[in-house]
Amino acid sequence: MKTTPPLSIAVLGSGKGSNFQAILDAIRAGRLNVRVACVLSDVSDALILERARQAGSPAEFVDASPFKTKLDGAGEQRVLDRLRRHGTDVVVLAGFMRMLKQGLLTTFAGRIVNIHPSLLPAFPGMESWKQALDYGAKVTGCTVHFVDAGMDTGPIILQKTVPILESDTPESLHHRIQEQEHLAFPEALQLIAEGRVRLEGRHTRIRP
Ligand code: GAR
Secondary structure, eight states: OOOSOOEEEEEEOSSOOHHHHHHHHHHHTTSOOEEEEEEEESSTTOHHHHHHHHHTOOEEEOOOTTOSSEEOHHHHHHHHHHHHHTTOSEEEESSOOSEEOHHHHHHTTTOEEEEESSSTTSSOSSOHHHHHHHHTOSEEEEEEEEOOSSSSOSOEEEEEEEEOOTTOOHHHHHHHHHHHHHHHHHHHHHHHHTTOEEEETTEEEEOO
């Protein structure tokens, strides 16, 4: 672990926050040199906010209206204000279920990271584990990537694979993908914290 000052991350999530929990656990275990500047959610009773409060991190519901599926306009401005106020180096999307728009993408260009439950570019969008199962894929997994204007697109930082078993249900497959997510996200963030991820157009290069 380097002794450089920790990277300051803002975590955005809409749901239960198991990935955020994995990040917290990795920080506590000394595997991840980041500081949680704040946790923001567009869902007022999301479990991710409760987890943050219990961990002593600033946790705020942010009204993301006027839109339902994207973060734009006044809602985007409210999020930007919080990110600035809390001093954010990197924005971490941990189950944040809205598309980001130009204001955030420009302000934090190359500094927004997302986790997605498939081997992108396969199965973007919702319930990707179910999409993989329905398609008859034999392998799926998870992807940590930088965010661009597309839906679950952007330069890939790392991926982990999960075999799809004959006996899998959507729930069992989702569970095994999440186990891999909980390893992948802290690993990817630590690579960023160590300054080992270089962006080259659509590709990333990881320094050994
Ligand atoms: C994660 O599985 C993440 O990959 C997914 O939401 C879940 C959040 O779980 N994100 C997407 O599908 C984004 N397109 P969590 O709240 O327990 O971390």
